[in-house]
Amino acid sequence: xxxxxxxxxxxxxxxxxxxxxxxxxxxxxxxxxxxxxxxxxxxxxxxxxxxxxxxxxxxxxxxxxxxxxxxxxxxxxxxxxxxxxxxxxxxxxxxxxxxxxxxxxxxxxxxxxxxxxxx
Amino acid sequence: xxxxxxxxxxxxxxxxxxxxxxxxxxxxxxxxxxxxxxxxxxxxxxxxxxxxxxxxxxxxxxxxxxxxxxxxxxxxxxxxxxxxxxxxxxxxxxxxxxxxxxxxxxxxxxxxxxxxx
Numbered sequence: 001x002x003x004x005x006x007x008x009x010x011x012x013x014x015x016x017x018x019x020x021x022x023x024x025x026x027x028x029x030x031x032x033x034x035x036x037x038x039x040x041x042x043x044x045x046x047x048x049x050x051x052x053x054x055x056x057x058x059x060x061x062x063x064x065x066x067x068x069x070x071x072x073x074x075x076x077x078x079x080x081x082x083x084x085x086x087x088x089x090x091x092x093x094x095x096x097x098x099x100x101x102x103x104x105x106x107x108x109x110x111x112x113x114x115x116x117x118x119x
Numbered sequence: 120x121x122x123x124x125x126x127x128x129x130x131x132x133x134x135x136x137x138x139x140x141x142x143x144x145x146x147x148x149x150x151x152x153x154x155x156x157x158x159x160x161x162x163x164x165x166x167x168x169x170x171x172x173x174x175x176x177x178x179x180x181x182x183x184x185x186x187x188x189x190x191x192x193x194x195x196x197x198x199x200x201x202x203x204x205x206x207x208x209x210x211x212x213x214x215x216x217x218x219x220x221x222x223x224x225x226x227x228x229x230x231x232x233x234x235x236x
Contacts, residue, residue, distance in 0.1 A: 037227070045163075045212060045227035091163070109163050 002026065004092050006110035013082045014118050020067070021077040021113045023092030032096045034075040036066065039089040039112070048090075051075055082117045089114050122146055123215050125228030132203055133236055140198045140231045142213030148193035149215035154186075157210040157230075169196050203235040 005024045013019035025034065036048040051059045051066045059066045067076040079086055092110040122145040132138050142152055150171050155163040169175040169190035177183050185207075187199040196215075200207055212230040 045214070045230075047226070109165075 003108035004094055004110035006092055006113050008113045009111070010114045010116070012116050012118055015084060016081055018078060018080045019082055019115065021079070021090050021092075021115065022074070023076055023110060024072070024074045025092075025094045026073065027094065027096050029096040032094055034066070034068070035093040035095070036064070036077045037091045037093060039091060041088070045091070049077070079115075084117050084119060087115060087117045123149075123213065123226045123228045125213055125231050127231060128229055129232045129234075131234045131236065134204055135202055137199055137201045138203055138233060140200075140211055140213075140233075142196045142198070142215070142228050144194045144215045144226070147215075149196075150193060151216045152190055152196040153214045154188060154196070154198050155212045155214070157212060163212060200233065203233070205235045208233055208235045
């Protein structure tokens with residue numbers, strides 16, 4: 001089974017509007033971390049936001065927020081007030097068994113969502 | 120913030136030659152580094168996990184003898200594509216785990232685009 005599923009291969013959003021990028025995950029580990037990365041055309045991966053499985057509140061970082069629904073195993077990324085520079089690939093990722101000082105576990109990535117912001 | 124640098128960013132080589140890609144953590148010590156390969160418009164594929172001072176752990180289907188990974192120090196890991204062929208052309212990205220950071224976030228290099236003629 002896929003560890004991370006991103007069902008939207010491509011998304012379009014009007015500039016200044018909000019957009020939600022979907023991500024569902026699969027794990028039986030009670031301890032995990034969820035991450036979103038942005039990959040512009042240059043290829044680099046930019047860390048956006050993190051949500052821990054035990055975090056009570058949804059993570060927010062500027063215009064980025066993570067809609068964490070644990071029971072549904074979803075971790076959707078919400079980008080508010082979209083900007084042209086937000087056009088990029090977005091990857092959702094998960095790391096299982098996360099705990100303080102844990103150094104060994106790999107990341108699982110989704111297939112990504114290509115976001116295009118329309119002027 | 121933590122910085123991971125990859126070099127070279129672009130490399131073109133002839134078929135049959137070997138290419139080395141370096142991944143450096145510039146301002147932190149990285150006990151674990153990951154190497155990924157990305158195909159056009161597709162997700163990152165984890166190739167291997169390297170821990171400083173020990174052998175890399177390769178994912179299933181990744182040829183160990185073709186993709187040599189060395190993690191000799193806490194700030195440097197190298198990926199050597201041996202006897203490269205055109206099908207090895209791809210975008211290779213490394214990432215490093217920030218030691219002592221409680222979010223477990225990864226810091227990614229800029230990536231290296233390999234073209235094998």
